[in-house]
Amino acid sequence: MNNDTTIMQNSAYAHVSGEAIFVDDRPVLPNELFVDFVGSTVALGNIRKIDTSKLSALSDVVACYTAKDLSHNLFGGIICDAPLLAEKQVTYIGMPIVVIAASDRQVLRAAKELVKIDIEELPPILSIEDAIKNNALYIPPRKIERGNVETAFQQSQHVIEGVFQCNGQEHYYFETQTAIAYPIDGDCLEIHASTQHPSEVQHDIAAMLGIKQGQVVCVVKRIGGGFGGKETQNAPFAQMVALVAYKTKRPARIVLDRDNDILCTGKRHPFTNHYKVGFTSEGRILAYEVDLKANGGAYADLSTAVLERAMLHADNAYFLENVRITGRALRTNLAPNTAFRAFGAPKGVGTIEQAIEDIAIFLHQDPLVIRQLNLYGPSPRNITPYSQTFCNNLLPEIIARTIELSQYQNRRSAIEHFNKNSRLHLRGISLVPIKFGISFTNRTLNQGSALVNVHLDGSIQVSTGAVEMGQGVNTRIAQAVAGVFSVPLANIMLMPTSTEKNHNTSPTAASASADLNGNAALLAAQRIRERLAHCAVAIFTGESGEIDLVNKVREIDTIIFEGGRVFHRHHPENTLTFSELLN
Amino acid sequence: MREVIIFYVNGERNEIKGNDAFLMLAEWLRKKRLLTGTKVVCAEGDCGACTVMLGIPIASGQLKYEPRNSCILPLFNLDGKHVVTVEGLKKNNELNPIQLSVARHGGAQCGYCTPGIVMAITAIFEQHARPTEEQFRSGLTGNLCRCTGYDGILRAALAIDAGQVNKLDYYWNIPAMKSELAKISLDPLAIKNDNTFIYMPTSWENLLQTKADHNQAVMVAGATDIGVSLNKGYSQNRKFISLARIPNIDTIGINDDVVEVCANVSLSQFETFCVQHIPSIGKFMKFFAAAQIKNSATLVGNIANASPSSDTLPFLSVLDADIEIVGINGNRRLNINHYFLDYKKTALKADEIISKVSFAKPKSDAHLILYKVSRRMYMNIATVSAAFLVEKQKNMITNFKVAFGGVAAFVKRLPAVEKFMQGKEFSIANIEHATKCALQTYTPLSDVRGSKQYREMLITNLFKKLYIEMEANG
Ligand code: FES
């Protein structure tokens, strides 16, 4: 890692010098407004009255808006059920009700205190158990089933039942939810937002204001961490500043303070999963049944997709001949839970891993032995519960090699020895395989977008649908493009993701953005290289005039791009630099 | 009496008047100076993203640089000091070796924590010419990163060629600045507005009079607690009196085995002193917050604050520390165990000030054993903390003192347990009896840090741990 061939994150120098610009690092314009909102103080209730009259006492408060001021007030990518601003009912603590804009940041805090909202409080549903009792489901229960589970349980020598529970988790992206809206030419908006999904921000803003999508541009230079928390949940805050900017014709900025961000945005889904596993005396699983229940919070958000991914990972790396996987996404009065790294998969994986630990404890075995025994293998043990054939299964070899390289057995006995003699501390070791599905389960989302601009001096600007949030997507894409033209990495500039260049994009999510958008950039770059090769053929072979695109098609293969230079395979002595060719 | 605050930022002079004096440095840097490299992530001193270096004039006329969390550092506390931000680390527009290493070894992913990380490493090199891995780890405890998992950061720190690193004085050796700061840093200072003030008197007499005149004013030292309260809106009280300019109260010493800690002694100073003189406390102080906080916060401030979960109060309690109180109507001395009255309520009167705390150094054959259980070892306040002072002759207990934090409205001793253990055999049976007795005295609450049951289990386990550790060590 220490040699000079290491490729750095392409913003690394800007990060360490403090010069990398994030949304709130943009200077405040003289007429800019600061935006915040008043949210619900109860988890469930009916709004009786919203009184904003006292705000007029503060001269710095420029505007305040409620649901009545919106052209459209229902959003959601999968199920359209979430209001931006509560109108009649509040359904979680922190749910926005009133948007306030002030010319002074300090005044906003005082202003929020002056808004009086009268709410009739109702008993909320907070837990999975209560949601089940109330049958509060987002979609009908889902089920994946194969084989004959009942018979297999009867034939099993042993059966164990258990519950896997996993609580919520806060994303704590370092940069809180932030957005700035600039009015452009009266009726257009330029939005700078800390979002993983610029297209959704653009579309939701247009819908909310009743304007054309083309009137809104959303720009994202980089974001200070997302982890799923900014896939859908930056949009409401971007909408708030868009509302203010559109109505007041002044730039508007929102920067959630940390406490408010934690309070009112969704988290990782809590799950409670009941499972039952039947197995032989060796530890081979004959039957597995699992019922997954996700606490989705107050609106659907991505909960149904998260649940499905949890179900699709319920097998983890193990062949389950007789299996029943059921799942429910439940409506409660928590802030709408949302995407979070691995998107539900850990809940499916964790449950079967817990079942395997149960089996191991019951049989007095090392859990690793049980894992190896149940791994996917050659046909017929290579079909997933959802009927996909598991190809290129390297897991048995990977595990065997990991055992060897990690000196697993030695370490395990050392730990056993330590634990026998230690009165204050215990140690443990575990080796667990993972099979994880890269890409979106909604297949139309598996598409990328890229714009590649080659400039006359040989520098190349690349804009893609992928948002840089520290995962290094821009660096990978820059490498791909540099490779196509065989130019130094320093010649490639990764430009902000922007919906005027990269539109109708998928969110940056699902561990696939570099592959999807990188391939888009690769295709675009190759297309440009082909055209340049046509020119090069003309130059090197002395032909001039119009390029006959049809007949020269095969000849372009004779043009080599290498080490920043371009030449004809048959005349390698004549070379051009990349920028000479461009000129 | 000066009525304007003077400080330097990256070599540039600033004057601040009026209500701006109460702004936090990070906010001011970002919004007023457009120095946006300094980031605000938590606004409560927990994450280090806002770390800056503070140059403080010392006797030699030079500046001593220490790391601070600028999110909870009010501008008034900068008077007479030099702030260096991440923008102030380049010379001739070139990145320095620390920055280069963090960039080249994967120390930055999203980059939001990175300026703070760079500053924290800078601070480590100010203190140690050739830092060890342990010193890097300890110097970085006040910095969170959500992306890297810290591996890249540590790798970057270890890869720095210490011989190439310059101290901050190399970048900011401006004689005129240094001499001005040295001259003004002891001036009496008063900023007075309609609803806010900060007074920094330079004599006890003035200080006590000011405190008597302004009952509602809050005493302030490092402002680490006040900064959080103001940022989070827990308090709007911006009426402060500072001890910072009273001469000779930043001293700590030991006389006839009695340790005396004056009001302005920072937790860093206290730690350094204890490492040398009372290793059991020295070792424990390592887990009290990170450098950014420890350099600002004071031991006396910790006592004044009277947090029920404080890390220092349990050991001060078992050591029967004396609190010296001064006031316009006379001075008094109070055993710390009579000082706490209720949740954050103390025996201190509105016109009184704590001037120092003193305690007898534990005897050489006494065991002072301190525990802290918290979610984030260094930075979080304790879920449960405990101090045991045990003296034994063979296996007979000749002295047993115990205090727990985090399990009641204030840090409390356990007289019944102490009485029971006195003269008893040091056996597991007796420890178990003591545990039972402790559980009857304490009434832990359930909160975000842990449930009542969890805290009760911790009380039980800490007693057991005491037994096992003492048995193992003879
Ligand atoms: S912003 Fe987190 S410590 Fe200052």
Ligand code: FES
């Ligand atoms: S690099 Fe993202 S928080 Fe540290």
